[in-house]
Amino acid sequence: MELKESYGAYANLFIRFEKNIHELVRKLEKGLELKELRIENQEYEPYNPIAYSEVLGFEMEVVELKENQEWPGYNYLMAVVTSDSLKEIVNKHMHDLSLWMARYVTVACGITTLVSEANKEIGQSFYRNEKTMKVEINLVGRENSVFSGKSHQT
Known part of the structure; x- marks a missing residue:
């Protein structure tokens, strides 16, 4: 049996939520x-x-962004990372779960989320349509203009 490297995971997503952090936490x-x-x-x-x-080996932080100039309208940031992952971070053994986590938070909580692409010029927005109960995914530009024809439902 050969030894295998361990990997950690992280997720970073923006949340659009108009109420205060206490209401968001309850949701x-x-x-x-x-x-x-x-x-x-x-x-x-x-x-x-x-x-x-902290739950199941993950640490989660949700912070209110007073002025999010990168993604206006998204006023919270959720960051999730596996606990005790320093070795994995240093060795670049981290899996990015941001897209999955954003979709999951949208499905489970009905909250609009966004994941910024590496270039920070576009992002993927996840929104639950309350009429169809399906999650709609859109590509969004920095100025929050939705690119036409780039919508998808799950």
């Missing part, structure tokens, strides 16, 4: 079936409130 706890997210202020400026949870 995430219910939809994702999380026991409890702690809310604290960030340790460093700008001291924004941050929600935090």
Whole structure:
């Protein structure tokens, strides 16, 4: 039997949610079936409130973005990473679960999410159509203009 390398995982997604972080936390706890997210202020400026949870070897943070100039209208960032992954990060042994996580959060919570592409000029937006209960996926430009013909339902 040969030894295999271990891999970690991460996800980064923007969330569009008009209410405060406490309301968002309640929606995430219910939809994702999380026991409890702690809310604290960030340790460093700008001291924004941050929600935090650890579950099944993952650490999750949700932070309010006071001014998101990269993706206007998306006012929260959710970052998820496997715990104790320093070795995997250094060795570039990390799987990007951002697209899957964004779709999952949209399905489970009914929240609009967005994953920025590496070039940060376009992103994929996930939205649950409440009439059809299907998730619609759109390519979005930096100015939030949807590229025509690039919509998909799951």
